Amino acid sequence: MPETALSPVEIDEVWRRWRSGQAVKVLAREMRRHPSTVRDHLKRCGGIRPPPRHRGELRLSLAEREEISRGLAAGESLRRIAAKLGRAPSTVSREVAGNGGRGGYRALAADHVAWGRAARPKRTKLSTLPGLRSMVEDKLALRWSPEQISGWLRRRFPTGMAMRVSHETIYRSLFVQARGDLRHELTAQLRTRRAMRRPAGTRLPDGRGARPNILNISERPAEAADRAVPGHWEGDRATRGCTG
Numbered sequence: 001m002p003e004t005a006l007s008p009v010e011i012d013e014v015w016r017r018w019r020s021g022q023a024v025k026v027l028a029r030e031m032r033r034h035p036s037t038v039r040d041h042l043k044r045c046g047g048i049r050p051p052p053r054h055r056g057e058l059r060l061s062l063a064e065r066e067e068i069s070r071g072l073a074a075g076e077s078l079r080r081i082a083a084k085l086g087r088a089p090s091t092v093s094r095e096v097a098g099n100g101g102r103g104g105y106r107a108l109a110a111d112h113v114a115w116g117r118a119a120r121p122k123r124t125k126l127s128t129l130p131g132l133r134s135m136v137e138d139k140l141a142l143r144w145s146p147e148q149i150s151g152w153l154r155r156r157f158p159t160g161m162a163m164r165v166s167h168e169t170i171y172r173s174l175f176v177q178a179r180g181d182l183r184h185e186l187t188a189q190l191r192t193r194r195a196m197r198r199p200a201g202t203r204l205p206d207g208r209g210a211r212p213n214i215l216n217i218s219e220r221p222a223e224a225a226d227r228a229v230p231g232h233w234e235g236d237r238a239t240r241g242c243t244g
Contacts, residue, residue, distance in 0.1 A: 003037050014038055015049045048172055059114065060087075060095060065107035068092060072102055125165055126173050132163055136170060146170035 006014065010031065017027040024042065028035040055061065060068075064085055071081035082092040096102060099110040126133045132153075139149045146167035157163040 003034050006033070006037065006041055011041070014041060018042065018047070019049075046172065046174070055115075060091070060111075062107065062111045065095070065111050068095060069105055069107040072096070072105055124169070124173065125162075126169070129162065132165065136165065140170075140174075146174075 010033070013031060014027065017030075022030075024039050025035050028038040031038070064087070067085060068081055071084070078092050078096065079089045082089040085092070095110065096105050099105050099113065126136065135153070136149055139152065140146075144152070149170060150165060150167040153164050
């Protein structure tokens with residue numbers, strides 16, 4: 001039986017654990033999910049959580065669309081409906097004309113269409129400026145890091161803001177598959193060779209998980225500090241230094 005999609009609550013939990021540095025297998029096991037389900041979700045986003053969607057202040061709300069629907073059912077003019085909403089008549093006219101007209105307008109359907117339209121990927125700087133994209137790809141092919149490329153562009157174009165791009169934008173363009181701004185295979189030229197962006201400030205130890213039987217330096221015995229007992233690393237080093 002195929003596994004169900006992650007719920008919104010589970011998605012929040014995945015990102016919380018991912019930001020804390022948990023490995024995919026660990027967080028999937030603790031959430032009782034198959035690792036491939038979690039990995040596929042993270043990979044689609046390139047390991048970078050998309051910003052939460054919100055409705056623009058100037059956009060019609062569902063409540064306004066319901067008011068338009070009621071006004072149409074009551075036979076009110078578009079100008080009358082617009083005045084009640086405090087909107088321009090042209091706004092209401094475009095809304096009705098683009099969603100079935102007077103006879104076919106449905107508030108919920110119109111709201112779904114508008115929400116879906118707003119989710120379409122917007123064109124980015126790298127997708128609209130082929131010259132900039134080419135320079136970034138050339139440097140990536142030379143194994144430059146995104147940080148190096150961003151710094152080089154600032155020096156190369158000190159007054160040309162249009163030809164600058166942040167290192168985070170380069171990472172997003174490489175890792176987020178839906179963007180398609182840069183060739184995804186260029187991730188192989190990154191020093192980490194990762195296909196996903198790890199959260200800033202986190203690092204997985206060797207072995208992709210906790211290393212058993214390894215003591216932190218903060219847990220060393222107190223006598224190690226005075227180097228009095230042979231066999232402690234500090235004491236051995238001091239002895240070697242004295243004997244030359």
